[in-house]
Amino acid sequence: MKYYLLPAIRLTLVCLLLFSVMYTALVWCVAQITPDKGEAAVWMVHGKKMYRNIGQKFSDDKYFWSRPSAVNYNAAAAGASNKGPNNPDYLLSVQQNVDSFQIHHPGVPASAIPADLVTASGSGLDPDIAVQSAMIQVNRIAQIRHIPKSIIESLVRQHTDKPLLGIFGPESVNVLALNIALDSLTNH
């Protein structure tokens, strides 16, 4: 047994050194010369630090809303609802999302509401919504902020992330980017 265990211990320790320590150190060093310095992509907004890819909760009527979240956008305990597609409680909560959306958007029929605005994301931190989901909120924002609809619509188009190379994957709108742009529009 000793014939096998002793080399096993020594091999494990040298692997620990190579993969847990040296590989990590190497990647960390490379991180220091990348644009984000290993601190994830960050925006500074009026001196406040925000993570580009971590979605924020937007429930205020003057902002574009983000998607429902099972963890209320708590980025220290991310998670999903994990509800089955035909779970009665789940369907009730989706119906509530539809109802509360309609209260804040009078006149919008349920058939015009995109699915992402009434379902929770996988991480609970989804930074994006669909283009359609931004457009449907334009009316409300135009009224509250007293800005012409056309300007807000063009703002949404400006902040639409096209598919990768124009051909791979979905289009999306980063809600935080859009709302920062919206705020700076009002400030001018």
Added chain:
Amino acid sequence: MQMSTEMYGIIAMFMITVLLAIPLGRYMGKLFSGNSTWLDPIFNPIDQLIYRISGVDPNIEMSWKQHLKVLLSINFIWFVLAMLVLTNMAHLPLNPDHNPSMSADLAFNTAVSFISNTNLQHYSGETGMSYLGQLVLMLFQFISAGCGMAICIVVFKAMKEGTTNTPLGNYYYYFVRSCTRVLLPIAFIMAVLFLLNGMPMTFKGKDTITTLQGDTVQVSRGPVAAFVAIKQLGTNGGGFFGPNSAHPFENPNYFTNMIETIAIALLPIALIFTMGYMLKRKKLAWLIVGVMTVGFILLLAPTLVMETAGNPAIAKMGIEQNLGNMEGKELRLGAAASAYWGIVTTVTSNGSVNAMHDSFMPLAGMCTMLGMMVNAFYGGIGVGFLNFYIFMILAVFISGLMVGRTPELMGKKIEAKEMKIAMIIALIHPFLILSGTAISAYLYAHHPAEYAGWLSNPGFHGFSEMLYEFTSASANNGSEFAGLGANTPWWNIADGIVMLLSRYLPIIGPVAIAGLLAQKKYIPESAGTLKTDTVTFGLMVMAVIVIVAALSFFPSLALGPVAEYFSFH
């Protein structure tokens, strides 16, 4: 428009995976045959140093039993190391968020899970793991993958035709080469690409920020980029954060999603081409890849259709479903890429997720389970081929009986002893899954006071959650229907035992068969030989897989996802 770009995305991911796997397979073939490669000047000194410190001689020939003894002893040491670290993390350095140590049963589950290349997680990285713990788990993500690759090479060696008492080489040699010359360089390249796309790589603890709306929020961070690279590449799948690659820090955009998805199936496919190179049987390699791909597409197609069509129960409320079934999915990735990942990750025993499988449509969830039940369409690194090898032995035997010839594989006669081992290995997977699920269902039904809190979904879907958990553990996959509250002593211990048995027995069995065959007399090919690189034989293997999987699992699937599907109508 939206859906068509999503479809182009997944077609591109599949094509790139295969196109990269072909040259990579050839490179690995050279590597394990001992031929020189262009990375030798960098890695020869590193490897020599590892051999010297470990006190092993990489040139000693080993028998198949010695290979297994080395494998089992290093895995035992890994288990001890994992237990020590996981139960003492709270007092060890690199714990800026002051996360606690694990309870004994959770540590047992996690230790087994990571040394067995499963990465089933009954904890959330944000709250349940220190950075030191993460880095030690990352070690296992490298070496458990290397361990699987090395043992697969032993089987390739044993399959070599034209010899009696075929030499099998040295396990340390294969293991070290797998880790340093395959996993390390590719993981490093991936990590750099991730860093350029805004993935964090920091040792600072939680950050506190104020949102645009004025709320105060804490943001978990960590050395994510290094971890995610090997997690995806090594068919590991254990996430840094709870939601795995759905988390924006683990998968910031569609580009990183493509890299991560490609990495899942890259090595399992490349290894088949390695076999073709080492045995000089390219046609057989293409046949095996072909059979696996047919199986993969048969599972992928219905999943894609179901997930992109959306949820009919929500459509009934009047909500349009043109984005697909978006519950548990991320918008930047979309329904199609999430469905694609769901199948790739379950057929390969990777088990990382970029969308929540618990919220998949019933039949899509069933396809992910079927991927794990077969566990040989590409499969985990090394072990995927070993599972396929068992199905090949069964197919050779059955075809032999049908045409009245002695069953032979690659010039070696398959006899009673090999067949017994093959049957035990083929049956142990359904046995572990079905008996585990049955006991859980019994506990749930008869002791609701203690156990009913497990399930977050009622009815058929709840049953699916338990079935999925054992399927995932037994397939060494590690994904979950995460609504199952699995951090309880029952699930921790039962899953742990299942993972142990289903990791090591399906390694021991095929290696024993291959080792026994390697010692036998070589029978040159004649007119009476059953040819293994023909389409007919491919169909036979497929038939064996379908019969074994369908007959074993259909009743339990009928109680779970199939019943749930009909409950919609």
